[in-house]
Amino acid sequence: MNQSQAIALYQPLLQQIALKMVGSIADAEDIVQDTFLKWLSANTEKIENTKAYLIKAVTNNCINHLDALRRKKDECLQNLSPSELIDWYKEKEFFRFDMENEISAALNVVHKKLEPLEKGIFVLRELFDFDYEELQLIFDKKKENCRQLFSRAKGKLSEETGKVKMGASSPSILDNFKNACNFGSPADFIKDVKREINLKLSNSLS
Structure with missing residues (x-):
């Protein structure tokens, strides 16, 4: 399976996971796109299970995204x-x-x-x-x-x-x-x- 086929196959699943985690379609799309870009630049020969790798990556990216939003909210509250x-x-x-x-x-x-x-x-x-x-x-x-x-x-x-x-x-x-x-x-x-x-x-x- 080449990279284009992998993206077409796994994008709907990754989009579904990201949407469940962040609750925003736009943010989920951005996170999935960023996940694919990082995957494309990685050494894919060392990745044994592409699907598992991408799901773990998108999950971690969602967590990082929510952490960033939380920090931003805290900064806004501090200014009140x-x-x-x-x-x-x-x-x-x-x-x-x-x-x-x-x-x-x-x-x-x-x-x-x-x-x-x-x-x-x-x-x-x-x-x-x-x-x-x-x-x-x-x-x-x-x-x-x-x-x-x-x-x-x-x-x-x-x-x-x-x-x-x-x-x-x-x-x-x-x-x-x-x-x-x-x-x-x-x-x-x-x-x-x-x-x-x-x-x-x-x-x-x-």
Whole structure:
């Protein structure tokens, strides 16, 4: 397969992933185009799996894009006067208060009952409609394994939850989950779930 064929074949998939992560068609198109340009300038002979390479690259580019937007937003907020900042915060919090309470309660159950990998697959599949092929490449697991983990997660969450003791989950996970729900961006959630998985693996080996 030559480069032109690869672009024609993988562009729709990359566009779909980017759109899910950044929530903007224009930004998704720019990110995919930038991903292809960098790939075309790379040493493709060392790339064993072009599809996996491009999906990982576009995912990382989406995360970097959202990080840049977040820094820009923080800079804008820093330039607001104290009274303007308070008004802005009140306006945002007024509309999100009930939603964030519901999300926090739901995440407490998810965090308590599911393993990190189960949680990642369940949330991305159920909330953001990632398909199993995308989940396979994000978490480096076979599609059938992803299906089994999703089914297992749904089974755990359908059990009686009244006996589950609600505790405070990781602030980073909680904040990023709420941001993902509010703004349609799962990028930070993916990053934190992968960090949880690696931490759990390191603890099991030590």
